[in-house]
Every structure is written in structure tokens, then in C-alpha cells.
Amino acid sequence: MIELQPKTYINIVKAEAVVRGHKFLTRSRKHSAPVVSTAVELDDFGTPALIVATLEDGTTVRIAHGSTIRVVSNRPKLMKGTALALDDLELIPAEEGTPEAVIVDVARAHPDRPRIQRIAARLSRGLNTKAGSNLQDVRDLAHTLFVDLDDRENALTVCGLITDLPFDGNFGRWKWIQSALALAAYINYDAGNLVAADKLAEALRSPDDADEDPFRAKVNAAVRQRQLNEPNLYDKEIHRAMAAVDRSAERDWRVLRLGALMFLRAHGGSETLEPAELDRRIRNELVAIRALNETH
Structure with a gap:
């Protein structure tokens, strides 16, 4: 036996x-x-x-x-x-030059971070860019590297695994690519790499002009502008979590707010939030989230 x-x-x-x-x-x-x-x-x-x-x-x-x-x-x-x-x-060894090898190298740079090790272990078994769950893992890995660890270089490297993927009409998959594009664009904006940032932002906006029907395109543009001018920044949810001294919930809501702010920044701001104001808010949000990480 x-x-x-x-x-x-x-x-x-x-x-x-x-x-x-x-x-x-x-x-x-x-x-x-x-x-x-x-x-x-x-x-x-x-x-x-x-x-x-x-x-x-x-x-x-x-x-x-x-x-x-x-x-x-x-x-x-x-x-x-x-x-x-x-x-x-368990990280699976990968052939040099493959996306999986990139993931393994990034994970080895942070051996004491269980969240990074866990995501990387899944992706090291094979990155399928057609799978929404894999795209989410890539985005989550890049987000953790930047937001929690301020590891900008590796965050950009991970984003690069999916930011070249074109919009194919599948918004379920695109939302994770879009989030990675917004993150990579912000990192480049903040570093002064404006050409790279603008290229990423342009890719993020590619679905805006995807509809070839003039009437639908006009309606979509109006809805999109309203969303940009009146974004949901989760103010009520964050204040409620702060009042309850629920640091975990506060952090989760602030992460969502940060994503919304980066998305707006990649769009060049809006009629109500200019790029300079968005940069200020993003910096403040990063400080708040990292402070919550220390007490989480």
C-alpha cells in the first residue's frame, strides 16, 4: 500500500x-x-x-x-x-525569454512576499492571455509590486506582458488589460517618460472609437464623458470604513479609488478633474494605502 x-x-x-x-x-x-x-x-x-x-x-x-x-x-x-x-x-522553471520566465524572475526579487509568490506560482505554470483569470493575475501582480512595494521597474515589466494586447471587443478580458495600461501609463507619467505614457494611454482609449455606427458612437461618447466628469471615487464607502476603524475595508476601497484615478489620468483628466489634480490625488492615495499596509 x-x-x-x-x-x-x-x-x-x-x-x-x-x-x-x-x-x-x-x-x-x-x-x-x-x-x-x-x-x-x-x-x-x-x-x-x-x-x-x-x-x-x-x-x-x-x-x-x-x-x-x-x-x-x-x-x-x-x-x-x-x-x-x-x-x-512553487515556482515552475521556465525557458529564458518567455513571459513565464519574467514572472519567475520578478517573484525571486521578493521571496518574502507570499501574495507575490502565490500569484507568480500560478502564472509560472503557463500564461494564457486568452483567459481572463490569467490577465487578472498579471494585473494584480503588477499592482501589488507598485502599490505595496513601490517596485516600479518590475511593475512595468509585468504590465508589459499584456499591455500590447489589442482590444478585441471582449470587455470582460479588456478590463484587466485596461487596468494594466492605466497603471503603466501613470508610472511613466510620474517618471517623466511622456512619450511612453501617451502611447499606453492611447492604447487604453482604443475601445472609445471601436464602434463604427455614428449614432452609437455619439451616445457612447456622451456616456463616457459623463463618467469621466462624475466618477465614482468611493467617498462614502471610505468614510464609512474609517468611521468603523475597519482598516482592511478602507484599504480595499482606497485601492478601487486609486484604480479609478489612474484610469482618469490615462484619459488626460476630465472637465472636473485636471491632470495635475489627479496626480496629487494619486500620490495621496498611495501614501494612505501604504500606511494602511503597515497596520493591516
């Missing part, structure tokens, strides 16, 4: 929660030897400063007290929301 091996999970735990039997996940994605004992080292004022873990192979690992570390476990959940199946974080 074949003995089934228990599923392995990655858990993010506080240094002081490391116990006998834990294995650490190294940067090379290998497991350390099991922990056999731990000790606490105090600073000169008697405050816990380091957790010293001794491994089965005699190695000593020193971890800052209060920091977090990834441990390998057979238990699916040690702390709420932190357990990830190892398969969810």
Missing part, C-alpha cells in the same frame, strides 16, 4: 512562536533541519532582543524578537490567514 504523505504548508509566525519541530523555509525554497530548542537573548536593558533557534544539524539561527518568519508545517493554519500550501508557492 502506498503511504500518502501529509500535505505541507507554509505558515508565517512570530519569532517567539517558533517551537521544536518547526522547519524554516530558506530563500532557496529548501527546508531547514528541524528546530530542537530555542532560547531568548536580552538586550542591555533586559528586553527580549533575539530568538536563538538550534537546529537538529547543529546550526544556530538568530531571529529578531517580534519579527515574522516562514516555517514549514503539516498544520494548515497556525495563525488566521497566514497558511499557504507549499504547492501554492
